[in-house]
Amino acid sequence: MAQNISVPDIGDFDSVEIIEVLIKVGDQINEHDPIVTLESDKSSVEVPSPFSGTVLELNVKVGDKVAKGSLLAKLDSNQSDVNKKEKKPNNENLAEEKIIEKKEIENTNLNKIIKKNITQSSSVDDLDPVETHEWIESLNAVIENDGPSRASYLLNKVISKAYTAGLVLPDTRTTPYINTIPTELEVKSPGDQNIEKKIRAYIRWNAAAMVVKANKISSELGGHIGTFASAATLYDVGMNHFWRAKNKDFGGDLIYFQGHSAPGMYARAFLEGRLTEEQLNRFRQEVNSGGLSSYPHPWLMPKFWQFPTVSMGLGPIMAIYQARFMKYLINRGLLKDEGRKIWVFIGDGETDEPESLGAISLAAREKLDNLIFVVNCNLQRLDGPVRGNGKIIQELEGSFRGAGWNVLKVIWGSYWDPLLKADKSGMLMKRMNECVDGEYQAMKAKGGAYVREKFFGKYPELKELVSSMTDNDIWKLNRGGHDPHKVYAAYHAAMQNQGAPTVIIAKTVKGYGMGKSGESINTTHQQKKLDEQDLLYYRDRFNVPLTDEQVKNIEYYKPAENSEETKYLKERRKQLGGFIPERSSLAAPIKAPPKDIFESFMKSTGDKEMSTTMALVRMLTNLLRDKNVAPRLVPIIPDEARTFGMEGFFRKIGIYAHEGQKYEPEDSEQLSSYKETKSGQVLEEGITEAGAMSSWIAAATAYTNHDIEMIPVYIFYSMFGFQRIGDFAWAAGDAQARGFLIGATAGRTTLAGEGLQHQDGHSHILASMIPNCVSYDPTFSYEMAVIFREGLRRMHEKNENVFYYITAMNENYSHPEKPEGADEGILKGMYLFKEYNNKGRIKIQLMGSGTILREAIAAAKILSEEYGVDSDIWSVTSFNELRKDGMEIERKNLLNPKNKKEKSYIEKCLEKRDGPVIAVTDYVRSFSDQIRPYTDKSFYSLGTDGFGRSDTRKNLRKFFEVDKEHIVAYTLSALAKEQLIGSDDAEKALKKYKIDKKKAFPTKL
Ligand SMILES: Cc1ncc(C[n+]2csc(CCOP(=O)(O)OP(=O)(O)O)c2C)c(N)n1
């Protein structure tokens, strides 16, 4: 049966052009196959076929203008009621959703584990303690007889009733200051505690020794002892029992180690036989190979570290998006769901960073039950207490619970259990609740007698409670984060949790075991030198089997290969699949697409105008037709798809949404309707550049973390790029990310009408600071195409560890054909675009990039036709790449004074050409100035130094003096200065173009 295919609703446009026809008569096509590509002045979008069939008739050709309802083609098809099918709301996920919700409630109940012995605390606020007791007894009875689920249900009912009765309910963000998991519900560790204790002691010792040794070599070397000392148990329990390594059968858990706890990881790797004593001796001495990097830096230890975490705050947010990206890969069918987990270690002080907590609501919204945070609450940062006047654990509990996380507090160690059990009056819990962190810290610095007096001494009941304990017994009352049993129970519960991320908030002591030299004192963080007495104390405290002499020599301790400790340690890791951390990649390269995918961009667009952003989006659309590249593309957009003309992607490849789409979108009738789907490809991040960049990093390192090469393309306002997320970009370089960053709406004068905080005139300078970032500022669509294809080839086919930053603009203009043989120059950074040789009298070398190259081209014409000044016009696609080449060649020449001077690429381009260089860009002058040292020609740069402001492009270019008129006038002036022409022409031009000599320099305006 013949069916018509017409243009669907295309939104705001009356008439759009057909730029591609993708079918021909006789073709057999499938539902959703693209029929034609339409292009408005802002974006291009494919029209998919609403059904399958054979093409009977084609009713349009390239260049036709069409509108909603225009007939495109006729198909011989069996399907009839197409629209009905298209419009059907996507309710497939609703049922699944209900099941998940139900499960979640059950899990929450399990994990919150309602206390069996809810004790009644006597309080002055309690008007009727007997009544209170009755209520609590009733609750206990329900828990015992009907289970926690029923008790939760009743409580929720009572609370709802209270709300409707207008009661002001107490703040329930936090729970009492005790462990979340009651002692009787703790799952016991199967490990041999005696051996684990010994292993932990050796690791502690070696970690501290490594830092002390390095500082004996030079106090410049730095390092930290106190942090790992506080976290050793938290790491050890994970290493011995939970963290599964990557191997041929399993993808591996991903662990984000707290940056400055690195010595602890090295110390363990030493016991495991992965690092040698020689390497430990070279901690923080990295210049000559064989040293160990100060912190987790994959760039410096590419087979060991996976995640750069020492710039605080980046680790937590990157890990959240890593967990989300893992689910994305699973939901898109690219990765097996093996129940892998992502563990993130962060300091309590680190939670001050907005990045640390900034994305926790996303983690809960996305139900990231593959994510486990461990916050090491040693109550101290660098200078002093994290929350001296409050309680960081309670504050964090409130934040994470409020965001929807499963919160497990590990506050008190097992020695407290009998005391808490004996606390019938509830006074101990009351004291625990009221005591602030400043006091808790002081107690661990000052010893058992102090704790007796200050903590227990406040209430007679508590004094009595500990009356039979010695000061030493009191001192031994341990914190949860140092108790392997409590930590094991929490990790075990975290592994079981479903439907939400888990945070384990563990209380520890900073500098644990360091005694007077650093335990719980404000200067602990900086402590990297221990004297002999300190070292002997540390050895005794943990029973490390070293003689005094060995301690004085700061020897490491490594048990024999056949010792029970070494055998145990290795056996544990064997059971867990191998060693951690370890970085590797088994990802297969992606074959770069054939050249013809880019062919259309090499031709002139004739009169047709478009922006480089449009060209790029069209390129991506084409790439989605390449079977190798298409599934691996990850378009990442921070709520700006419409700004960049990318809304066509919504329907075409879908927006990733783990719950699918539970609503019929308002624009469901339209071609570019908002389509969320579980297998969606676009990451629509919302307004979070930090989040979007974290997603990009996750995708850009999937080749190592998931053994699958992905091609992330993150497109953003260039002004909200490097200067906003610069630290992430630096970390991306460290992590050896591969992918594209697209700085759109780029150029200080090209993004008109937005103003000072939007207009980017320096992102390329920032990009140039990252050694493995390759950056370009192309003008024409063929340049964009050549660069993009080479990026695909270098990064994803050849697996070079670089990433690309390309600026794209929103100015529409026509694009010429690619000049013969320009490819090499485009990639190296400059090529000859055009020559004016009309009169041959005087010549200049005119350089430009981005949209401003077009001003230079226009100026060249005026100079030649009106002033007899000819030019060679260079399109400089990358001043940054030219500078890299220039620096390297210059260094080579300096190192080889006897050899013939080698020429930089710039010199080779310019050696046979006359006249001074005039370079002009839409960026600050220092952008083009970068190449000044690498040519002996006079060099004049024009640029957009200063704050931007909103106006028309024309006015802005005049203001920043980068329009064709200024280029002409300044060129003539430069030539006069060089005594190549008289000064009259220059003066006349300045007058002619009404250039105000009194106007202040733009940086002062
Ligand atoms: C972004 C950033 N700012 C500052 C630092 C310097 N710094 C390193 S550790 C530290 C204190 C860390 O305190 P906390 O997070 O509580 O960790 P702890 O050592 O107590 O476990 C600071 C300020 C850094 N590494 N990164």
Ligand SMILES: [Mg+2]
């Ligand atoms: Mg801390």
